[in-house]
Amino acid sequence: MILVLAVLLGVFLIWAALFEFDTTIRAMGDVIPRARTQVIQAADGGVLSELLVREGSVVAEGELLSVMEKERASAGYQEERARVTALEVALLRARTEIYDDETLDFGAYQEEIPGVVRAQREYYDQRKRGLQEELGTLQTNLDMASVELQMNERLLETGDVSAIEVMRAERQVNDVRGQMLEIRNDYLEEAHQEITRTEAELESLRYKLNSASNILDHTEIVSPVAGVVKYLTVTTLGGVLRAGDELMQISPSEGGVVIEAKIMPADIGKLELGMLVFIKLDAFDFSIYGNLQGTLEYISSGTLTERDASGRDEEFYLAQIGIDEEHMARESNLSSVVLKPGMKATIDIRTGSKTVLNYLYSPIAKTFSGAVH
Numbered sequence: 001m002i003l004v005l006a007v008l009l010g011v012f013l014i015w016a017a018l019f020e021f022d023t024t025i026r027a028m029g030d031v032i033p034r035a036r037t038q039v040i041q042a043a044d045g046g047v048l049s050e051l052l053v054r055e056g057s058v059v060a061e062g063e064l065l066s067v068m069e070k071e072r073a074s075a076g077y078q079e080e081r082a083r084v085t086a087l088e089v090a091l092l093r094a095r096t097e098i099y100d101d102e103t104l105d106f107g108a109y110q111e112e113i114p115g116v117v118r119a120q121r122e123y124y125d126q127r128k129r130g131l132q133e134e135l136g137t138l139q140t141n142l143d144m145a146s147v148e149l150q151m152n153e154r155l156l157e158t159g160d161v162s163a164i165e166v167m168r169a170e171r172q173v174n175d176v177r178g179q180m181l182e183i184r185n186d187y188l189e190e191a192h193q194e195i196t197r198t199e200a201e202l203e204s205l206r207y208k209l210n211s212a213s214n215i216l217d218h219t220e221i222v223s224p225v226a227g228v229v230k231y232l233t234v235t236t237l238g239g240v241l242r243a244g245d246e247l248m249q250i251s252p253s254e255g256g257v258v259i260e261a262k263i264m265p266a267d268i269g270k271l272e273l274g275m276l277v278f279i280k281l282d283a284f285d286f287s288i289y290g291n292l293q294g295t296l297e298y299i300s301s302g303t304l305t306e307r308d309a310s311g312r313d314e315e316f317y318l319a320q321i322g323i324d325e326e327h328m329a330r331e332s333n334l335s336s337v338v339l340k341p342g343m344k345a346t347i348d349i350r351t352g353s354k355t356v357l358n359y360l361y362s363p364i365a366k367t368f369s370g371a372v373h
Helices: 002-018 071-099 114-158 163-217 265-270 325-330 356-372
Strands: 020-033 038-041 046-051 064-068 220-222 227-230 246-252 257-263 276-281 292-299 304-307 313-323 344-355
Touching: 020 265, 020 276, 020 313, 064 246, 071 114, 071 163, 114 163, 257 265, 257 292, 257 344, 265 313, 276 313, 292 325
Parallel strands: none
Antiparallel strands: 020 257, 020 344, 038 246, 046 064, 064 220, 227 246, 257 313, 276 292, 276 344, 292 313, 304 313
16 A cells, blocks of 8 residues: 555656746736727817717728818907018018119919009019119219310310319219219118018918918817727717817727736736737636637836725736737637727736646745744
8 A cells, every 4th residue: 555655646746847837927807909099179269160989989090080170360360471471572572672673573472462463563563663863863964064074174174174073074974973872872771671571470470370270170179090980078068178189089999909907016026028828818718618819028117107996005016918910810719709998808928838847846945044044
């Protein structure tokens, strides 16, 4: 009898020394979209004019979700646009004066703002005409002074006038030429100053126009991602929203899903990214569907705190597990499994393996080590 027991014990010890099983860390998790839920807000506030979706609506990326009242935003944009285009036309006219271009072409502005173009063309013609009249008068004076100078130069040769008279005539010619040059310079300087002033004002107005354009664009609220509408917070047309108020949330339908789990601080030292994870979904009977497999993809850098049901603060690390879709495709029992955000899961993260003998010996070793110390 003793021999039989000894043989059985020997067989057991051999088996216990050779047979290995996985060591795991267990945690509870939830299926969540890999891309985070998108919060849709009213960027600039206003009155809700149209609501084109409802909770559960499936939307595409860029699809129109709602429209805010546009009248004031549109009026503000048009006002700023009119001020900008008026200054652009004035700038074009002033630059034409600088380059002394006889053909003043306002291009598309003639169709957009004909009244402003007409006024600027009249102002251009008026300034040109005034310059030409002043220069014309001085040119007449210059011609007369030049004739007088020529006559005095001939009379100086015959001795009928003195050199002083010739010098006086030369000075008069130079004075008239100087007046003509000064008038041209004043004309150009006025145009230069107007260009500098207008460009500075345009820079400020274009910034305001860009802001007004953004406000107008924000009256049409579109979906940033493809997904499903949830948590529609405002459903009343005519409702007033403040800037930044939440209108709805969209759960992304693209990008796949991951398992998000809470890891206790006592277990974190055993985990490394890339570890194999076995996943049991509460929605699918384990005896029929078995395990899904995944990989530990992310562990938070520090602990997070959350209040549990009893009101106590609970610390944990947040982890994310990526699903092995190739494994799901290979296993026939998993081919019909569709993962949806909100599903509950039990996860077992494989940290290694040990023999049965090691497992049985570990408590004894810990007790002995504690007694020695």
